[in-house]
Amino acid sequence: MSARGVAAGYWTGFAVVLALLVAAPLVLPEFWQRFVTEILIWGLLAMSSDILIGYAGMVSFGHSAFFGLGMYGAAAALLTVRPPNLWLAILYGLVGAAGVALFVAYFSTRLRDIYFAITTLVFSQIFYVIIFTWTEVTGGENGLTFRRPELALPGIVSVPFTAYTLHWFVLAVVTLSYLLLRRITRSPYGMVLQAIRENEPRTRAIGYPVERYKMVAVMLSGLFAGLAGVLYAIQNKFAAPDFVFFLISGEVVVFNVMGGMGTLVGPVAGAAFFLLLREGFSRFFTEYYLIPVGLIFTAMVIFMPQGLLGFLRRRLNQ
DSSP states (O other): OOHHHHHHHHHHHHHHHHHHHHHHHHHSOHHHHHHHHHHHHHHHHHHHHHIIIIIIOOOOSOHHHHHHHHHHHHHHHHHHSSSOBHHHHHHHHHHHHHHHHHHHHHHHTTOOHHHHHHHHHHHHHHHHHHHHHOHHHHOGGGOEEOOOOBEEETTTEEEOOOHHHHHHHHHHHHHHHHHHHHHHHTSHHHHHHHHHHHOHHHHHHHTOOHHHHHHHHHHHHHHHHHHHHHHHHHHHTEEOGGGGSHHHHHHHHHHHHHHOTTSSHHHHHHHHHHHHHHHHHHHHHGGGTHHHHHHHHHHHHHHOTTHHHHHHHHHHHO
16 A cells, blocks of 8 residues: 555544544443543553653653642642633643653653663652642642633633533543644654664764753653643542552553554553453452453563554554
């Protein structure tokens, strides 16, 4: 198939999936409608980590910090600014996540492989302890609760969030984020990131400032992870320290491995698959649901090392 045919098929598939997601809240029961919205948010978090894991070859366990700071940034705006403003909540969340990402990037991008992963894990736990113990500001283990802001476009419209409008707003943000990340990863900057992934010493020898590229990648990844945190906070009307704990970062890595790294779409599919498995098995195995989920994940790593998307591509090519 020609490149033009592949592109046409891709955008046709993209339009079909987008149309199905737009129609989802109109046909699904309330529980599954909320579930699909949550998948979109976790999918955005998975996409943000794919910039590092899939494109730059940097395994990060710090995304829970970026995600959590996005939540707490949104909470700070919604609790201190009157009336609550959606766009300020997004701004506060992005600034909080970007600030943390810059701090982490400054100290970690000089390291490689397992040393980078451990450093991001350590910073994630540092921020978790700060949030958990700084009770006067963060609410400690109880977190922060707030009212959901209205969906307001200045001078145009201002409507309260409903299950429908929240889903469509999240879908719009995730779709625009995907298109932007797709453009970035296909740009010359994205090509350099992939060169760093394949052979960092050679990329440095050519003359590229590798540390600078990696620092921008961490900040970019943290920014979109923070955006996912803002969306999750608005959906659930709270921010809690549990979402800064490193286990969230571990789940995000699992999303990438299950779906297929270095694809952007794959991690979203991995997030959907993992969340569906967790929801299904938790109904039958209650607190032991991670056992079958872990067995399936292990089998996928062995028999489908390229993830769901890689497996589907290979089958279609056959």
